[in-house]
Amino acid sequence: MGDVVGRAGRTAIADHLPGMVKDWSLDLVVVNGENAAGGFGITEAIYQEFLDAGADAVTLGNHSWDQREALVFIERAERLVRPANYPRGTPGRGAALIETKNGKHALVVNALGRVFMTPFDDPFAALERELGACPLGVAADAIVIDFHCEASSEKQGIGFFCDGRASLVVGTHTHVPTADHQILSGGTAYMTDAGMTGDYDSIIGMQKEEPLRRFTSGIPSGRFEPAAGTATLSAVAVETDDTTGLALRIAPVRVGGRLEPTTPKFWLS
Amino acid sequence: MGDVVGRAGRTAIADHLPGMVKDWSLDLVVVNGENAAGGFGITEAIYQEFLDAGADAVTLGNHSWDQREALVFIERAERLVRPANYPRGTPGRGAALIETKNGKHALVVNALGRVFMTPFDDPFAALERELGACPLGVAADAIVIDFHCEASSEKQGIGFFCDGRASLVVGTHTHVPTADHQILSGGTAYMTDAGMTGDYDSIIGMQKEEPLRRFTSGIPSGRFEPAAGTATLSAVAVETDDTTGLALRIAPVRVGGRLEPTTPKFWLS
Amino acid sequence: MGDVVGRAGRTAIADHLPGMVKDWSLDLVVVNGENAAGGFGITEAIYQEFLDAGADAVTLGNHSWDQREALVFIERAERLVRPANYPRGTPGRGAALIETKNGKHALVVNALGRVFMTPFDDPFAALERELGACPLGVAADAIVIDFHCEASSEKQGIGFFCDGRASLVVGTHTHVPTADHQILSGGTAYMTDAGMTGDYDSIIGMQKEEPLRRFTSGIPSGRFEPAAGTATLSAVAVETDDTTGLALRIAPVRVGGRLEPTTPKFWLS
Amino acid sequence: MGDVVGRAGRTAIADHLPGMVKDWSLDLVVVNGENAAGGFGITEAIYQEFLDAGADAVTLGNHSWDQREALVFIERAERLVRPANYPRGTPGRGAALIETKNGKHALVVNALGRVFMTPFDDPFAALERELGACPLGVAADAIVIDFHCEASSEKQGIGFFCDGRASLVVGTHTHVPTADHQILSGGTAYMTDAGMTGDYDSIIGMQKEEPLRRFTSGIPSGRFEPAAGTATLSAVAVETDDTTGLALRIAPVRVGGRLEPTTPKFWLS
């Protein structure tokens, strides 16, 4: 589930995720929660809300610490995963081996890109370490990499870099779903951006008046507030091979709100 | 048609565009050609190739002048449109009123974003000028804005800024198609990025080895070369109202290559 | 006078500027005030304080509007000059023809660079317009350009671009004085950065703990607060030719605080 | 010695450095050579030229590999130091313990900043490692850190971060000398930028026509070529305590060319 933005996004998760888990017998659900709290960061209550709705892991991004309580509760929130390429000593974890709904084990990794973003350590090296420490098909039945990043080139680079070693590399951060879902030649499912779970009558999930004013005048004149219209839940679905952990099928998921709806045909009953 | 990358992209245009023009009775075809010549810029021969295949206008972007001949031939290439927010004195034009295949007049505008890009003058002001000088439904039967830009926020900003005043605002430059096509509340069709017309087994259309080496080592060790596998033609289709010039329907177009194919259902015979 | 940062910087202006005006018979004093109010922006009271201390004009920069009252009082503050390349419709003025202490007229212009900064319109074009509208030696007895910019290349570019058409091009914004003061071949005095008027036991004028924490941890954990130690007044002094308005001599000025002191030898009594 | 740019810069080194070594009995000379070969990178012949002129170590920066031979000869060039925060596996070394002219041992470290630059790994963490592995006054008689970086804030951050643990932190890369040389409270000499050793009738050492054209038109129309006028040797001089290795005195050095000359008063005979 791509970046959940504010209350509108959380409502979409609460409304749609439990049914999806049931209807599609989902084994693992990963939600990007970096914008869940009013557009900026995540609280412990919201984290719990996501788990209650069916999430098995929650990932973050450049907004990880916008709610300062996250620096504290992340230590006890074992399914909350912050970027793996943060500096040594950062609270929390960059990867978590999660027990899935069907009793398997999935590695969930989060990393931050560096192109057009506040730079952290090399995400390629960080992923190399995580994938080396917990190989797919050996230590993990599935591996999901949420690569939080601006540039399509860097996302594709991470996709190919991890190809054959992860079940899914999916980008987040741009808040717009891409239509380039595919299975790479090595067997890793890939999609440049999962899109935002939020109101698409907005500028990246925020009410559009203030960002528009800033674009045209260069003068901030208020806060960014999340848009409150009905959200589209935007996500990507992958079916993996039980033996190898590689991807067999990939399809986008978009439900509710303004975007054209789509669900995985391979899961239609 | 999103950024055509190299020979693979040009082949996809030559193979698919003439049939589309015919089958769908297209009135206006706009092709982004900024990467058509080996990934970098455009030549006069390629510009002509696009017109021959059915393009009515060709737009550019941050790679406009990578082939230096473009600075010269653009003066006689009346259907070649470079960003409108280039400095005064730049060769060529930032907007062109084009006679369409059905004898109407369409304004085609190109502009460059400034977020995460080499900055030029304010694209909002530039579009305000162009839209003011040639209003939709008055001086133009349709208006297509190709906004060439990195950040999704800026693209959405331009979309809302032009809403009700253009038939279509479509982004280019990220080389990945987005799945957020919609008609905004004022009647303008919008899609964050048309995607690239190129080989998607690549990094933004380029063979992936060199960009991957640069990402992991930080050391350039060769040129970027366009990937040569079968390209996906990636584009967006819009049906407009004859009276207002506003959008009635929008749908993505993806044909050939690795991406999941899709064509406008409203044009299926 | 380079960017005055917070109370420490304002105290240095109050302590040293009146004496300088008197001892050196200064005809024109320009103070960059973009960081005067607690490091962020300027208030009307502080603007008045600068005039009272001997300033003839106050310039701004990327922090122009950090104190929102500036958007209002700038309309009546005739000696307050904000960047000339802000969008049309921005309050205030980008250039002001100021009556000097000796009854002459000096044009004071402010502009923002675009390299590594939030981009506004082309500063070269903006300066071309201002210099064209009020030529040196014709409509202005002196012309001072405060170019507020990050990159040394862009500052030098503006220097050469204006050479022969301005008395002084001086950079601001990096908060560090440069030692490259010189008179360019066309007669314009040039210095890449005037330096900050602030406490140099700091990170660009701010207490160093918070910026250091952000650099090492990537986690904001408080506000930036101006450093409160004794400030160095950092500035540049120019003597112009009465007839041409071009520069005859240039020297740095640094008084008080931690930096090595220096004053113009050509003005020593 | 700040970034030596092209032949003009090399000539200044050859002309002035041998005399300085002799007149001032220099124990250690470090030259930044990242722009020595026509403005872009360094060759083995030029590296040798610098050693012959009196350099004990040569540092690099973002242009390290512009001459591809550097990737090879750096392995045998024991006094050539490239940024310490390059990825694992990068040829060469990020720090070298150099025998000085007076038989002592000096650690020379090079690191790249990340603000406004192509990002590499955390320079703070890299310097922490280098300083921990070779402590000042214990394993090294002096430590010189060349921090190659754009933003003054990041340079000052590194200065304070290393304060008390290095003899000198000096910035390079902006190609403009700063006038903020000082000894920090912990005893480390600091200067934001050593300035370029090159022709100051230029844009950062390059002939100014082409960069000016790019600034005003946005269109590249040729290569950058180093300016060929007489260069200013621009550097910083430090006297250290024999016991602690900390700094006792710091002064800028500027000789020849267009900049106002200055030499350390504490070394005048």
Ligand SMILES: [Fe+2]
């Ligand atoms: Fe987000």
Ligand SMILES: [Fe+2]
């Ligand atoms: Fe994000």
Ligand SMILES: [Fe+2]
């Ligand atoms: Fe492109």
Ligand SMILES: [Fe+2]
């Ligand atoms: Fe582009």
Ligand SMILES: [Fe+2]
């Ligand atoms: Fe400032």
Ligand SMILES: [Fe+2]
């Ligand atoms: Fe500033």
Ligand SMILES: [Fe+2]
């Ligand atoms: Fe350099």
Ligand SMILES: [Fe+2]
């Ligand atoms: Fe550099």
